[in-house]
Amino acid sequence: MASAVQEPAAPAAPPEPKRSKASATEESGVWYPKWYWPSFASPATIWLAIFFILPLYVVLSVAFGTSDPIFGAPLPVYEPWYWSTSSLTHVLGRFFGAAAFWQPALLRTFVFVFLASLLCLLIGFPVAYYVARYGGKHKGIYLLLLVAPFWISYLMRIFAWQSLLTSDGFVNYVLRILHIAPTPIDWLSGKPITVILSLVYGYIPYLILPVYAGIDRMNVSLLEAGRDLGASPWQTFRRVTLPQSKQAILAGLVIVSLPMFGDYYTNDLMGSPKTSMFGNLIDKTITQQGQGPRAGSLVLILMVILLIPMAYYLRSTRRAAEGIG
Amino acid sequence: MPSPNERRFSRRQFLGRAAGAAVAVPTLSAILAACAKPGQLPPGVTQLLPARQDRPVTLPLYGREPIATDAPLEEGSTLQVYNWDSYLYKHTLKEFTAKYGVNIEYTTFNNMEEGIQKISTGQIKPDVFFTDIDKINKLVMAKLLQPLNHDLIPNLVKNVWPVYQNPFYDQHWRYTVPYVTWTTGVGYRRDHIDDDEVAAKGYDILWDPQYKGKVSIYDDYRTALGMALLKNGIYDLNTGSDANLKLAADDLVRLLDATNARVSINASYSAFPADEIWLSQAWSGDMVGDQYYLPKGVPTSVLGYWYPKQRNGEVNNDTMVIPTSAQHPVAAHTFINFMLDKKYAFENFADWVGYQPPQNSINPSELIADGVVPKTIPEAVVRQDDFKKGHLLLELNRDTDQLWFDAWDQVTSGG
Numbered sequence: 001m002a003s004a005v006q007e008p009a010a011p012a013a014p015p016e017p018k019r020s021k022a023s024a025t026e027e028s029g030v031w032y033p034k035w036y037w038p039s040f041a042s043p044a045t046i047w048l049a050i051f052f053i054l055p056l057y058v059v060l061s062v063a064f065g066t067s068d069p070i071f072g073a074p075l076p077v078y079e080p081w082y083w084s085t086s087s088l089t090h091v092l093g094r095f096f097g098a099a100a101f102w103q104p105a106l107l108r109t110f111v112f113v114f115l116a117s118l119l120c121l122l123i124g125f126p127v128a129y130y131v132a133r134y135g136g137k138h139k140g141i142y143l144l145l146l147v148a149p150f151w152i153s154y155l156m157r158i159f160a161w162q163s164l165l166t167s168d169g170f171v172n173y174v175l176r177i178l179h180i181a182p183t184p185i186d187w188l189s190g191k192p193i194t195v196i197l198s199l200v201y202g203y204i205p206y207l208i209l210p211v212y213a214g215i216d217r218m219n220v221s222l223l224e225a226g227r228d229l230g231a232s233p234w235q236t237f238r239r240v241t242l243p244q245s246k247q248a249i250l251a252g253l254v255i256v257s258l259p260m261f262g263d264y265y266t267n268d269l270m271g272s273p274k275t276s277m278f279g280n281l282i283d284k285t286i287t288q289q290g291q292g293p294r295a296g297s298l299v300l301i302l303m304v305i306l307l308i309p310m311a312y313y314l315r316s317t318r319r320a321a322e323g324i325g
Numbered sequence: 326m327p328s329p330n331e332r333r334f335s336r337r338q339f340l341g342r343a344a345g346a347a348v349a350v351p352t353l354s355a356i357l358a359a360c361a362k363p364g365q366l367p368p369g370v371t372q373l374l375p376a377r378q379d380r381p382v383t384l385p386l387y388g389r390e391p392i393a394t395d396a397p398l399e400e401g402s403t404l405q406v407y408n409w410d411s412y413l414y415k416h417t418l419k420e421f422t423a424k425y426g427v428n429i430e431y432t433t434f435n436n437m438e439e440g441i442q443k444i445s446t447g448q449i450k451p452d453v454f455f456t457d458i459d460k461i462n463k464l465v466m467a468k469l470l471q472p473l474n475h476d477l478i479p480n481l482v483k484n485v486w487p488v489y490q491n492p493f494y495d496q497h498w499r500y501t502v503p504y505v506t507w508t509t510g511v512g513y514r515r516d517h518i519d520d521d522e523v524a525a526k527g528y529d530i531l532w533d534p535q536y537k538g539k540v541s542i543y544d545d546y547r548t549a550l551g552m553a554l555l556k557n558g559i560y561d562l563n564t565g566s567d568a569n570l571k572l573a574a575d576d577l578v579r580l581l582d583a584t585n586a587r588v589s590i591n592a593s594y595s596a597f598p599a600d601e602i603w604l605s606q607a608w609s610g611d612m613v614g615d616q617y618y619l620p621k622g623v624p625t626s627v628l629g630y631w632y633p634k635q636r637n638g639e640v641n642n643d644t645m646v647i648p649t650s651a652q653h654p655v656a657a658h659t660f661i662n663f664m665l666d667k668k669y670a671f672e673n674f675a676d677w678v679g680y681q682p683p684q685n686s687i688n689p690s691e692l693i694a695d696g697v698v699p700k701t702i703p704e705a706v707v708r709q710d711d712f713k714k715g716h717l718l719l720e721l722n723r724d725t726d727q728l729w730f731d732a733w734d735q736v737t738s739g740g
Contacts, residue, residue, distance in 0.1 A: 069366050070467045071441055072723075101735045108739070166601060167538065186538040189585035190739070273581060273588055276739035284737060288546075288730055289438055290723065 063088060063296030067289075074292020087293035091301065102281055109278040112192065113260045116199035117207075120256050121249065123200065124207040129241075131208075132215035146208055154202055158269045161198065162188065165270075190272030198270040199260055207252035214248020215241075247320050254313045258306055278302055366466070373462045375720035377563070381493040384465045384500055391474035392654045399653040403428040404660055407440060407451035414677035417669050424663070427656045444469055450650040452657035455504055457643050458494045459720040464646065470500045471649045477658035478502060480665035486683040486709045489642075494719070501644035502661055505610065505680035506707040508715065509548060509639040510632035512593055512607030512615070514600065515701060523631045528556035530631075531604055532580050539603040540584040541592035542577070546733035547718045549588075551639050552606055553577050555716070562639060562716045565725040574732035581736070588737065594618050600627075609705040613698050614679025625699035632704040640707070640715030642683065681707045 061076035064083035068075050077083060094102040131142040149157065164170045165187035175181040187194045222244065226236040264279030282302070286295035366372065369387065376382040406413070410433040418429045432449060434440035437457055443449040445467060456464065464470050475481070481502050482490065489503045511531060513523050517539075523530055531540055542549050551562045553573035564570065580586055587596065593607040598618035612630040619625065632638050645664065647657045663669055670682040675697040681687065689706040692698045698706055721729060 069372075070463045071438075071445065073442060073445075099735075101738050105738050168601075186585065189538050189587070272585065272739075273737040274585075274739040276737065281738065284734070287436075287438065290726065291730065 059296050059299050062292055063300050065293055065296070067292050072290030072292075074296070088297040088300070091294050091297040095301075105276045105281055106278060108192075108275065109261060112196050112199065112275075112277060113257050116196045116203070116260055117253050117257045119196070119200045120204045120207045121253060124204050124252065125211055125249070128208045128211035129215055132212050132218075143212070146205055146212075149205060155265070155269075158198065158202075158266070161201070162269060165194065188270060188272075190274035192275055195267050195271040195275045195277075198266045199263065202263075202266055203256040203260060207256045210252040210255060211245065211248045214245045214251070218244050247317060250313055250316055254309060257309060261306055262302060278305075367468070370466050370468075373466055375462060375563070375722060376458075376494040377719060378493050378717070381496050382462065383496040384461070386472055386499065387468060389472060391472045392477075392658070394474055394476040396655045398425065398427070398659060399656045400426045401428075402653050402656060403430050404453065404653050404656045405449070405451045405651075406431050406453050406660070407434065407444070407449055408453075408455040409433060410435075412455065412678060412680075414673045416676070417664075417673045420669065421660060421663050425656070425659055427653070427659070429660075441469075444648055444650070447650065450652060451648055452651040452653045453660055454646050454648050455643060456501075456646055458492075458501075458641070459718065461494055461501055461644065461646075462720055465500060469648055469650075470646050471651065471654065472499050473502070473647065473661075474658055477655070478662045478665065480662045484665055484667050484670070484684050484686065486685060488709060488712050489683055495644075501646050502665060503642045503683050504645050504664070505674070505678065505682050506640070506642040506711075507608045507610045507680055508632050508705070508707055508711060509552065509606065509608055509641075510630055510704065512597055512605040512612050513629040513631065514597070514603040514627055515629040516600075516627045517603045518629070520629060523629065524634075527631065527633065528552060531586070531606065532576075532583055533604075534583040536604050537584050539601075540580070540605070541587040541589055541596060541602045542580065542606040543593070544588045544590045546729055548639070549577060549606070549736070550574065550729060550732055551716075551718050553580075555633075555638060560637065560716050563719050563721055563725070565721070565728060567728060570728055570732040574735045577736045598623075608680075609702075609707060610678065610680030612679075612702050612705045613681070616699050617679075626701050628699055628702050630702040630705045636708070636711050636714040638715055639718060640711045641717050642712075683707075683709070 057078075058076055061078050061083075062074045064080075064085060064087070065077035066075050066084070067073060091102075094100060095106055096103070127146075131139060131146070135142050166172075167184040167186055171187065172181065172184040175185065218241070222240055223236055226240040227233075231239060262279045262282070264277065264283040267275050267277050267280055268283070278298075282295055282298045285291045285298060373382060373384070374380065404427050406418075406429055408431065412433075413431065415431075418431065422428055432451065434443065437460060440454065440456070441460060441464065444451065444454065461470075475498075481498065485503060489498070491497060492501070492503070495501045511523065511528065513530070518530075518536075526533065530536070531542065542552070547562075550570065550573045553576045554560075554562060554564065554569060557569075557572055557576060559569050559573070561569075581588075587602065589596070592602050593605040593611040594615055595618070596602040597605045597607070598615045599620065600623075607630065609630065609632070612628060615628055616625045619627070645661050647654060647661070651657050664673070665682075665684075667684055667686040670684050671687060674680065674682055674687075681692075689708055692706055693700055693703050
């Protein structure tokens with residue numbers, strides 16, 4: 001939504017508020033009231049307030065709130081003066097304290113998300129590159145094929161994989177007749193590789209599409225210039241293509257890695273408790289009676305974790321936009 | 326990429342302005358003015374002690390009376406039944422409609438928490454609700470249940486096991502009647518594992534690494550930890566001992582490590598009959614029901630069910646209740662009485678549910694002779710005596726429940 005709000009030739013913030021009227025007039029020749037440009041942000045602001053700030057406040061109220069004395073349903077406390085941080089402290093203790101049995105799940109989440117995002121990039125970038133540069137008149141079809149998996153619900157596709165991967169499933173059958181694995185491999189019994197590949201499988205289209213868009217927009221004459229100036233194909237790729245597509249890659253990585261951090265159903269369906277991730281901690285905590293405040297605290301912690309890649313992304317796009325990236 | 330000269334309204338600038346505007350919105354605590362300090366019991370309600378076999382509970386009526394005996398049946402109305410999926414035979418429901426002229430709408434919940442939550446928020450106003458006995462105190466304290474009129478449910482006295490004429494969890498059955506019973510044991514595939522081996526090993530067979538990848542346990546903290554306690558000779562299934570729970574949790578972690586067990590609530594009636602799982606922690610009712618889930622051509626003799634010989638395993642029952650919000654209370658009483666009728670109770674059990682109602686007329690040996698329960702799983706028949714020898718998972722107070730949850734949390738966090 002943010003990118004939709006553009007301000008062509010917006011005047012720079014006036015140095016002195018008192019003279020803003022004059023300076024605005026000087027620059028554009030038209031006088032706008034002070035609220036004019038900021039008002040353009042109001043639809044997005046209202047959206048943000050209703051669908052982000054308000055729910056966030058409720059999450060805070062749950063995390064610092066209590067639970068119903070009878071059924072243990074989460075009972076948000078909206079008055080900050082009644083807030084209690086005991087749940088948050090407890091949850092932090094699970095990660096870093098003496099009984100830190102959630103710590104492995106936290107570390108596992110980082111490793112899984114890192115590897116899955118990396119794989120997404122390694123597989124997705126060439127695909128996007130090929131479609132953008134060499135797709136030619138078939139570009140539309142390729143894109144259609146890339147989006148095609150979305151026509152089937154993610155859940156259905158994962159169920160299909162479940163039956164493909166069972167011990168007497170098709171994958172083990174193929175591995176056996178090819179003499180790669182004579183005894184069936186128990187793919188679904190909490191193997192990290194299964195969960196990581198499932199994450200890649202589920203999220204890779206979200207990486208390919210923005211990267212494709214980025215490469216497609218790239219100025220081909222820059223590549224030609226690179227080659228003209230004597231760079232090898234590899235050098236051109238490294239010095240021209242890659243820097244040019246950096247923003248698209250970052251956007252793609254952010255788009256895939258943020259939801260992966262909170263993903264729980266992939267592991268639920270393809271893994272076991274041994275491959276528990278952060279999302280699974282939230283899921284099982286929130287469905288347990290009386291654990292609402294702890295689940296809220298987990299959500300807050302995840303948000304803080306996610307702020308790090310997001311901040312990096314924002315900083316990087318800003319620098320790119322200002323031409324110093 | 327925008328060129329450096331292009332002046333754009335950057336994302337950061339945008340966020341900054343938007344945030345500034347958001348602060349100007351009136352304080353949310355004013356909008357969302359909550360009631361008094363939350364987290365207290367409703368007025369006039371005191372905390373009920375969890376029921377135990379040696380500490381029966383008489384549930385308070387809070388000044389309410391059951392409906393009148395001569396109230397007319399709501400004919401032509403639609404009775405709302407709120408229950409687990411596949412936990413009532415559709416044909417039996419149709420027979421009720423044919424007999425009493427009351428239609429039935431069958432709504433399902435996925436777990437007890439969801440069921441209770443939807444009733445307490447008024448999202449669903451069922452006439453009949455099916456609930457576990459460890460939830461009854463809470464439902465009564467929240468005033469979500471109405472007292473029953475015994476005159477409208479004569480079948481309880483007539484047909485049901487004596488133990489339920491005055492159950493410890495609801496003395497004088499003020500609010501509940503029993504629905505079905507079960508034991509929790511080990512289901513095994515007799516086409517892969519010998520009866521003798523299971524008999525010799527008991528619970529331990531679930532920990533046996535030679536069945537790696539073929540084991541499942543229930544994804545339910547009480548049921549799973551309860552079994553680990555029993556395996557270790559701890560028979561207090563409502564223990565508040567940190568040491569005992571830690572022992573059970575550590576043992577379950579060992580089970581997961583040794584066998585890569587699947588932790589699933591439905592493996593015992595899906596992966597098990599499909600032969601993906603050979604050893605499954607199992608409720609007796611799931612085992613009896615599995616004869617209908619076996620693929621075509623697979624004989625019921627592949628089913629095996631182990632329960633301790635001394636019958637000192639886990640046993641339980643659930644109940645039918647009428648919520649306060651019931652719109653058709655007379656039909657609800659009629660329906661409960663109908664479900665306690667020996668013919669319909671038996672049909673519902675034998676033809677569909679697989680969970681055994683506590684009916685006097687049901688004779689354990691006949692069940693096997695008649696093929697209602699496959700010959701190879703005689704232990705899956707629940708006997709009245711089991712409730713004396715067996716151990717029940719009952720309500721825990723808040724702190725103890727927290728201990729159980731923490732122990733389970735440790736098992737399922739994949740250390």
